[in-house]
Amino acid sequence: MNDERRKFKREPAEARKEALILATLELVAENGVRGATVRAIAERADVTQGLIRHYFSSKEELIIAAYEHHMTAMTDETFAPAAGADGTALQRLTAFVNASLTPPVVDPRSIALWASFLNKVQQDPQMKATHERTYAYFRDRLEVLIAAALKEAGRPAPAARLRRLAIACNAVIDGLWLEGGALPDAFGPGELVEIGRHSVAAITGLNLEQEAEKK
Amino acid sequence: MNDERRKFKREPAEARKEALILATLELVAENGVRGATVRAIAERADVTQGLIRHYFSSKEELIIAAYEHHMTAMTDETFAPAAGADGTALQRLTAFVNASLTPPVVDPRSIALWASFLNKVQQDPQMKATHERTYAYFRDRLEVLIAAALKEAGRPAPAARLRRLAIACNAVIDGLWLEGGALPDAFGPGELVEIGRHSVAAITGLNLEQEAEKK
DNA sequence: CGCGTAATTATGCAAGTGTATAATTTCCCC
DNA sequence: GGGGAAATTATACACTTGCATAATTACGCG
Numbered sequence: 001m002n003d004e005r006r007k008f009k010r011e012p013a014e015a016r017k018e019a020l021i022l023a024t025l026e027l028v029a030e031n032g033v034r035g036a037t038v039r040a041i042a043e044r045a046d047v048t049q050g051l052i053r054h055y056f057s058s059k060e061e062l063i064i065a066a067y068e069h070h071m072t073a074m075t076d077e078t079f080a081p082a083a084g085a086d087g088t089a090l091q092r093l094t095a096f097v098n099a100s101l102t103p104p105v106v107d108p109r110s111i112a113l114w115a116s117f118l119n120k121v122q123q124d125p126q127m128k129a130t131h132e133r134t135y136a137y138f139r140d141r142l143e144v145l146i147a148a149a150l151k152e153a154g155r156p157a158p159a160a161r162l163r164r165l166a167i168a169c170n171a172v173i174d175g176l177w178l179e180g181g182a183l184p185d186a187f188g189p190g191e192l193v194e195i196g197r198h199s200v201a202a203i204t205g206l207n208l209e210q211e212a213e214k215k
Numbered sequence: 216m217n218d219e220r221r222k223f224k225r226e227p228a229e230a231r232k233e234a235l236i237l238a239t240l241e242l243v244a245e246n247g248v249r250g251a252t253v254r255a256i257a258e259r260a261d262v263t264q265g266l267i268r269h270y271f272s273s274k275e276e277l278i279i280a281a282y283e284h285h286m287t288a289m290t291d292e293t294f295a296p297a298a299g300a301d302g303t304a305l306q307r308l309t310a311f312v313n314a315s316l317t318p319p320v321v322d323p324r325s326i327a328l329w330a331s332f333l334n335k336v337q338q339d340p341q342m343k344a345t346h347e348r349t350y351a352y353f354r355d356r357l358e359v360l361i362a363a364a365l366k367e368a369g370r371p372a373p374a375a376r377l378r379r380l381a382i383a384c385n386a387v388i389d390g391l392w393l394e395g396g397a398l399p400d401a402f403g404p405g406e407l408v409e410i411g412r413h414s415v416a417a418i419t420g421l422n423l424e425q426e427a428e429k430k
Numbered sequence: 431c432g433c434g435t436a437a438t439t440a441t442g443c444a445a446g447t448g449t450a451t452a453a454t455t456t457c458c459c460c
Numbered sequence: 461g462g463g464g465a466a467a468t469t470a471t472a473c474a475c476t477t478g479c480a481t482a483a484t485t486a487c488g489c490g
Contacts, residue, residue, distance in 0.1 A: 007439075007484085008439070008485075047439090048439050050479095058478085058479080059478065111333070112337060118326070167402075168413065170394070171393075172387045175387055175389035176383075176390075178389060178390070179385070179389065195379055195383050198383065203414055203417045203418065223468055223469070224468095225456055225467055225468080253447080253448060263468070264449095265469060266468055
């Protein structure tokens with residue numbers, strides 16, 4: 001009896017773990033955390049459900065791993081374009097605003113994921129910690145960018161004012177991110193970035209428009 | 216056998232419906248839409264599960280009713296303080312910003328509800344329509360307030376610019392609302408409103424601070 | 431080549447899910 | 461106060477859920 005066809009293939013542990021996490025993220029975005037059932041995840045990853053238990057001791061653990069994977073991916077996508085330390089501080093700030101308000105950061109799926117995880121984030125301490133850390137990381141980096149750009153323009157600001165500016169700019173970006181992702185058809189192409197740059201410029205008193213054109 | 220104790224009490228249809236909706240909102244905020252099970256809702260409303268089917272032909276219908284109840288309550292809470300048509304346009308705009316960034320509008324439960332419903336909103340056409348209508352209502356009212364305040368200040372703006380200003384101001388408010396509700400401990404009391412007023416002022420070029428002090 | 435270990439599948443289970451239907455109980459009206 | 465219709469409870473059912481445990485299968489290593 002030659003069974004030419006293998007019934008399954010062994011994969012490296014890390015690859016399989018990541019495949020399971022990606023399948024989980026897809027389903028969480030589509031149906032929420034409770035809607036992402038173990039069986040559905042297994043099917044999406046072309047695997048039987050028992051295998052999940054082999055890599056994650058519980059669904060809870062898989063969900064937490066998926067959340068951290070998503071948050072890491074989001075920060076990477078946001079900061080990659082502004083990571084090149086070249087250019088003026090103003091240019092880097094502009095690049096940051098641009099990246100935050102264009103795909104793949106602005107994306108219905110990304111917003112859906114964020115929303116689906118929120119409940120768990122508010123309850124599970126570990127997920128809560130990840131959330132707060134990510135938020136602080138975003139805002140701090142934005143604050144550093146703003147501080148550098150203001151200093152560059154010859155108008156350095158005290159810490160208290162910098163904090164308020166960073167919170168405000170972060171809020172505009174978050175709000176536009178949210179609305180752009182939740183109502184993708186409500187805005188023209190490039191409209192979000194333009195409004196974002198304009199708003200950050202108005203709040204900080206910096207001229208981001210000029211930078212955008214130069215590019 | 217005198218059973219002095221009634222086994223249940225008949226309630227007016229509307230009162231019972233509302234009680235069921237309120238119980239549903241509590242549980243949706245706590246555990247998400249799928250976590251708000253029919254049995255849990257019934258228990259929270261001090262009722263047996265069969266009664267839900269008597270008032271709502273399915274769980275889906277109850278969820279939709281609860282969503283619309285929540286959205287209506289949110290808009291009412293936001294616009295009530297600015298509803299009094301007295302005072303200058305600038306005062307009304309300031310009142311709107313204040314109301315949007317203080318409890319009960321800013322509230323972890325409110326954000327949790329918004330997030331829990333998002334998945335369904337993206338899929339169910341009826342809920343999607345409600346969502347878009349509410350968003351448009353908010354932004355339009357904000358745009359009217361801004362237009363009036365600008366005109367009052369002797370600096371009327373064309374429609375295209377008004378649209379962009381409204382989107383931007385709405386985004387700051389939404390972003391602050393989100394962050395204030397998702398991380399209640401990250402901001403001092405009154406900090407959100409202050410940053411909100413300051414940002415709207417910077418974006419529109421109007422002086423909302425003065426108005427806030429006068430009050 | 432075969433052997434053993436770990437990856438993977440197969441099967442089962444108890445609890446929870448929405449919904450349907452029948453059995454009670456309340457309370458208005460004459 | 462006693463019918464009777466409507467509100468409410470009680471019970472049942474088919475299906476899904478996460479998890480556990482046993483049975484297979486792949487494949488590196490001697």
